[in-house]
Amino acid sequence: MGATTPQPVPWSRGSLVALAATALALTCALLVHLAFVFLSIAPANALNVKHRDAVDAYVQPEFGQDRKLFAPNPMQRNDAVGARVNTQGPDGRYHVSEWINLTAQDIAAIHGNPAPSHTDQNMLRRAWDAYVATHRVRDDRPKGTRGQLTRDYLERVVLQRTGSTWKGERIVSVQVAGRFTMVDPPGWSSEQASDTTDYRLLPWWTVTDQDHRSL
Known part of the structure; x- marks a missing residue:
């Protein structure tokens, strides 16, 4: 068959x-x-x-778009974002770390790298810019509903660099600061750039186990 x-x-x-x-x-x-x-x-x-x-x-921030491909606006200032952490030792005492230059870490990862990571190039800078755009300078209170989101995002970006412990002690709070200096204009330009350096110091933020989740 x-x-x-x-x-x-x-x-x-x-x-x-x-x-x-x-x-x-x-x-x-x-x-x-x-x-x-x-x-x-x-x-x-x-x-x-x-x-x-x-x-x-x-x-924001997962699907952020940038449509400046044909009309780029290069940055005209040197930015440096740093952080320091407050830790608690086994004896219950608290210790404040020295300032950690997070931007310098990113620059070191980019230099000499023929295909630098987008994370090293933009994540920290954009997190800082988003926070600054959504918080008032005088008291660091949010301007709108996005304030808490950008604050949490910046904190998580910083904690991703520092980890949950520092020198063997648990991190209980973190403080972020920025330093900005205008880039000198080219010799043929009539622009007058400020020769001063601006600083912005954010308040201490309490760190919980939830803040480290999925980092």
């Missing part, structure tokens, strides 16, 4: 309904994602101005 040709198993009605529902849900999620990303980079309009906080909360 010859072998019989196997017949394809027909899709059940329930399977087709489930497949259609899954496809519809994925399509809706994709459309919502594209809408939020579009609103984040679109010129100011009634819709993205009204829902700016919601759009920024979704897009």
